[in-house]
Amino acid sequence: MTLEEDSMADIESSFEFSSSLTSSSLPPPRTRIFKIIVIGDSGVGKTCLTYRFCAGKFPDKTEATIGVDFREKVIEIDGEKIKVQLWDTAGQERFRKSMVQHYYRNVHAVVFVYDVTNAASFRSLPVWIEECRQHALGQEVPRILVGNKCDLRHAAQVSTDVAQQFADAHSMPLFETSAKNPYGSDDGGRNNSDHVEAIFMTVAHKLKSQKPLVLSQPPCGAGDTVTLRRQDEEDRGTWGCGCWRS
Numbered sequence: 001m002t003l004e005e006d007s008m009a010d011i012e013s014s015f016e017f018s019s020s021l022t023s024s025s026l027p028p029p030r031t032r033i034f035k036i037i038v039i040g041d042s043g044v045g046k047t048c049l050t051y052r053f054c055a056g057k058f059p060d061k062t063e064a065t066i067g068v069d070f071r072e073k074v075i076e077i078d079g080e081k082i083k084v085q086l087w088d089t090a091g092q093e094r095f096r097k098s099m100v101q102h103y104y105r106n107v108h109a110v111v112f113v114y115d116v117t118n119a120a121s122f123r124s125l126p127v128w129i130e131e132c133r134q135h136a137l138g139q140e141v142p143r144i145l146v147g148n149k150c151d152l153r154h155a156a157q158v159s160t161d162v163a164q165q166f167a168d169a170h171s172m173p174l175f176e177t178s179a180k181n182p183y184g185s186d187d188g189g190r191n192n193s194d195h196v197e198a199i200f201m202t203v204a205h206k207l208k209s210q211k212p213l214v215l216s217q218p219p220c221g222a223g224d225t226v227t228l229r230r231q232d233e234e235d236r237g238t239w240g241c242g243c244w245r246s
């Protein structure tokens with residue numbers, strides 16, 4: 001689904017209410033939403049990676065993303081249901097310029113993607129990192145680096161060593177993968193690519209561990225009520241609008 005700019009406000013919320021109440025005396029459970037933006041040059045495979053994670057397969061056909069497409073998947077970590085909301089951004093400048101501010105608003109994690117068969121897409125990474133800096137992304141927002149199209153190892157232009165050095169220099173973990181064939185196709189399936197699923201799950205685990213739900217004891221004399229609160233609610237003393245940052 002391509003988003004119109006005026007619908008962003010509805011999407012830029014980090015909680016949603018469950019439709020059913022488990023008890024008339026309890027507030028409806030909230031589902032946390034982790035907003036993860038996927039950025040990088042046009043053609044590196046952002047749409048294919050996000051589609052692979054959310055739909056479980058490689059798309060038959062893609063076209064250049066205009067503005068942003070967003071995809072969601074509900075996952076469960078330690079018994080908590082979490083909605084992973086992937087923002088598949090446009091790599092082409094002309095298709096992204098009016099949307100950039102929305103990409104970075106209340107973002108929880110950033111996935112930088114380059115194409116291992118396209119050295120120029122790797123050389124562009126500092127530009128994308130600079131864009132994050134310009135949008136005042138805090139150091140606490142996790143970032144990861146993904147080299148895509150590892151099924152085309154024979155055509156690789158970016159070595160793992162060089163990519164790892166870059167990742168280390170920017171304190172990011174590096175994952176090499178393929179949205180098309182995570183097991184590799186031109187090496188008999190032995191290229192040890194990371195699974196797309198595992199990459200996004202790693203990010204979600206990291207986010208969850210940064211902001212765990214904590215058990216909050218009521219003050220003395222407040223009855224038997226025990227409420228679950230998010231750690232940042234503790235920090236701020238309010239649920240606020242739900243537009244929390246990690």
Ligand SMILES: Nc1nc2c(ncn2[C@@H]2O[C@H](COP(=O)(O)OP(=O)(O)OP(=O)(O)O)[C@@H](O)[C@H]2O)c(=O)[nH]1
Nearest residue numbers: 042043044045046047048062064065091149179180
């Ligand atoms: N062989 C191979 N091709 C891929 C892979 N991922 C994406 N592609 C192809 O690369 C092309 C671009 O993929 P997209 O996912 O549309 O690229 P994008 O980064 O979303 O591009 P923009 O929307 O323009 O920013 C398409 O032809 C895909 O089929 C991969 O892992 N392996």
Ligand SMILES: [Mg+2]
Nearest residue numbers: 046047064065
């Ligand atoms: Mg795209």
